[in-house]
Amino acid sequence: MSSSKLKKNSAQTPTTTRASTSIAGKLSAWATTSNDGEDATGSLPATTETISMKQLVAELAKQRAGLKDDVSHLIQESLKPLEAAVGALRDTVGSFQARLVATETITGENFERLTTAEATIKALQAQNQTLLDHVDDIENRSCRSNLRIVNIPEGSENGKDPVKFIGELLVERVGPDVFTEPPELERAHRSLATKPKDGKPARQFVVRFLRYQQRKAALRWSRNHEVKFQGSPLRFYPDLSSALARKRADYNGVKQALYKKGVRFRLMHPAHLVVTFEAQTFTFDSPEEAQEFYKRRVAKE
Structure with missing residues (x-):
């Protein structure tokens, strides 16, 4: 390739001058010159001002700094x-x-x-x-001085004063062992409930003795004797509060079991069960204790 042609090509490719403002432009110009003006030996032509390595490094550093600022600003x-x-x-x-x-x-x-x-x-x-x-x-x-009498038929008093009626009944049915004359009673009346219909159980009689000892003697005597009135067996019970009555009733199950086994027992006031077994006396303050004793000692006999 002739030297005139090289000069002509060199004149037509001004992209490698200082007019280039970016490293990309300079590299592009360099690549264009390399493709068009390469001689047979493959060496680069001599331009008016070629890009030196220092300029390339400086341009890269400038671009890196700019990129760093842009990234920092973006972040x-x-x-x-x-x-x-x-x-x-x-x-x-x-x-x-x-x-x-x-x-x-x-x-x-x-x-x-x-x-x-x-x-x-x-x-x-x-x-x-x-x-x-x-x-x-x-x-x-x-x-304490009250006594409840159960199974006196309704209307038996026949209009009599209840106090007089019960006094005569006690003398007649309990007998001279306890009463030689009608006891002194403060009051006597049937329990405060509606009159039952025919065939229903009669209301209880609540009797208050003037003297506690007479009430106690009548209750003790009734436990060992059978008392009847107009064909109905009479039952004598102490007059207790509803709460205490429930506590005493809780012993009914174990009392029945002890009775079947022939074991002696008695219920002490207010609600203590006293059991006599094998010549020993045991006192229980709760039905659970008595039931446990029955299972452990009596039931095995």
Whole structure:
């Protein structure tokens, strides 16, 4: 290839001069010159001002710095919404923490109040039970001179004064072993209930003796004797409060079992079962204790 042609090509490719403002433009110009002006030996032609290695390094450093600034700016712009969201989240978490602290404080105070209330309730329950026991005891003491007579047919008094009627009945049916004359009674009346229909059990008679010893003697005598009135067997029972009556009734099951086994027992006031077994005396304060004793000792016999 002739030198004139090289000069012509060189004149037509001004892309490798200082007019190039970017490294990309300079590299493009360099590549164009290389393709069009390459001689037979493959060496680069001599241009008016070729790109030196220092310029290339400087241009790359400038581009890297610009790219770094662009990336840093882009990152900062991208982080602004995230920072705002994190700030809002931080405020929300702070609010929740404050509310949690307030809730924990209130919970602690309520727990202390609840503990105090539980202690107070237990004390009141114990006090209430004590008062109930006292009331029940007073009620039963007020009825100590009372006697309940069961199975006196309805209308037997036939318009007589109940006090006079019961006094004559006791003298006639209990006999001179206990009463040589009608006992002194404070009052006598049937239980406060509606008059039963025909064929239904008669209402009980509640009798209050003036003297406790006479009531006690009549009750003791009835336990060993059969008393009848107009063909009906009479039953004598102490007058008890409903609560005490339920406590004593709870022993009925074990009492029946002991009776079938021929074991002697008696129910003591207010609600204690006394059992005589194998020449020993045992006292039980609850039906459960008596039932356990029966299963362990008596049932095996």
